[in-house]
Amino acid sequence: MLLEVRDLAVNYSGIQAVRGVSLDIAEGEMVALIGANGAGKSSLINALSGVVRAASGTVTFEGAEIQRMSPWSISARGLIQVPEGRLVFSALSVEENLLLGATAAKGRKAQFGLAEVYDLFPILKERRNQLAGSLSGGQQQMLAIGRGLMSGPRLLLLDEPSLGLAPVIVSQVFRALMELRAQGLTTLLVEQNANLALSVSDRAYMMEQGRIVHQGPSRQMAEDPDIIALYMGQTA
């Protein structure tokens, strides 16, 4: 397994956001993590990338325990988070943002260089000298994904890539994700939009109140009447 999470718990000022979560991701998989707002998805992904410290449990990435490491050490190992809200470097140009991703690759053979990212998101090439802060929300999301790809990810953590985007932009972003899946990039996709997430992923975990409540192949989960009733009706 590329990533093994065992009994992970995350607390925020006494509130348990993640309660004993275990999950696995194998090389080449695209795994979705779905659930309603406040289910603990972002807390879990932030604990994986080291942005928040886990209260207990273990995170093993490529055989090494990383739950006590700093976020910069974790990203240097190739576990790359594309955070919710994009967090691009707004005062730097589009190309400088992408090149910063490349510095995180730290000698790993990067599957994606500038040319590949520009092929995936041609609008970024057009805007390459523009300040990232002046891009639209959708373009910033593409930039954040592009920066993540330039970091030579062994595992890409994508946090809510559809959040706040117009439907036409969401479909562009998800088309790019399908392309990444076809290229064999290992990805953990965190999404509220269960329909979308299950349509592009191989397997999925569903979270509720900090716990994993369902898991299985995405196609199977997409046909589960409980999940359809609870989530998919709302997001279709």
Added chain:
Amino acid sequence: MIAQQLLNGLIVGGVYALFALGFTLVFGIQKILNLAHGAIFTVGAFVSWYVVSLGLPLLLGILASIVVCGLLSMLVEFVCFSRLRKTGDEEFGAIISSIGAGLVIMTVVQRLSNTRVLRFPFETFPVRIYEFAGLRITLLQLFMVGCAALLVLALYILIYRTSFGRRIRAVTDNERASTLVAINPNATYRQVYFISGALAGVAGVLVGLAFSSIHFAMGEPYLLFAFVIVILGGLGSILGATIAALLFGMMQTLTIAFLPSGLTNTIIFLALFLILMVRPNGLFGKEAAGALRGRR
């Protein structure tokens, strides 16, 4: 006469730029006013004086000042600011903390120098005067302006044209996001403090050479000048601080030459107030948060 004073002002302004750039660099990345910067400048002058007084070349003295002041600046960051940053109360706390650090450094220098005013030996720098288009310039002034121009240019290239500078600007822009591209912000801060201290150290040596007067409190007026320059240039702006330093130097030499003594600071601060009334973010500052975030 005016042209000569403007030339003198440009030379002094170049040295001010070195001092102010270190100050504005730290403010740009951390929003911290490092009031120990003047004391670090003083140490720069003393270190070079010590190396030269051992009979070693001036260039070795400058190198020693760069290393010692860079390391001292990193120590100030570690002792005064790194813990405060974790509490989230760095802005006001850092002012008090850095005043304390500055006083400690000044006291140590005062003790070590027995409160004496020191001078570089006469033969440290050859006395040569050149005349060009009716203007007189000494070899030392040429050296000062050359050093200042070289270091300002090097800093500009470092910040805006290298991957190291890109990392500094990334941390300035968004510390949290920078950690996700494998940047250690703590290491970046330490590196910036080294550069800031090194620039102050070189400025200290040049001022010590130019005015032939090295004493434990020599940094204090320069700290005040640096305030004026970085506010005038726009807090955190490298280009702004450079131009503001040159303007400040010229304004200072002109007021000293043509107005009654004692009016210099009054005129300079009056000009500062007038400029801030028209441009509250300084001549080149786009926003108070610091233009180090921008492209220039």
